Amino acid sequence: MYDEEDLLPISALQHILYCERQCALIHIERMWHENRFTAEGRIMHDRAHHADSESRGNIRLEFGVPLRSLRLGLIGQADEVEYHKVTNYRNTVVKWLPFPVEYKRGKAKQENWDRVQLCAQALCLEEMLEIDIPAGALFYGRQRRRQNVIFDLSLRDETEAATRYLHTFVGARKTPVALFTKRCERCSFLDICLPRSVGRQKSARGYLKTIMSKK
16 A cells, blocks of 8 residues: 555556656656647646536536545546446446546557556546446547447556556656657657667767767
């Protein structure tokens, strides 16, 4: 169990799986830099978090739902949680089953980054509500469609492993060196990280010496 002061943002799971250096810049060095993609994503999340609760037939919708897990050491917000009415054979309401929905501005990915983040939200809800949550969904703004996600044992294990690694990584307080990949071109930290100039085989000191020698 973690203490309140040790809780890390759920969103950090997506950051560390996408790029460990990006994760360190945000969650260790406390830096943030926005580009068009992050601004569009932020606006999309802000709209969701400030929407009013509503009902649609057998579904209740809640937005900007606070989340926390002391077992995993995570804290954050769900963009949307749908509560699906579950009834028995007498059509009496037995429970309202949570179904978390995470909004993403881009398109669906082959990698599990987004699915892990969503699964972590479900694990938080399970701990908070003492209920099993079998599935959720990712809504991708660029494609305007939802992708249902089953929280099977494999995804749960991957999510918990990523969470443990995140705490170890942030606790070490060490920012990895820059390494350029195709992902860098869409990253808001591109001009700060300088992955083309300061790579695995280069140090910042060496890079500065090279620049100074050319003057």
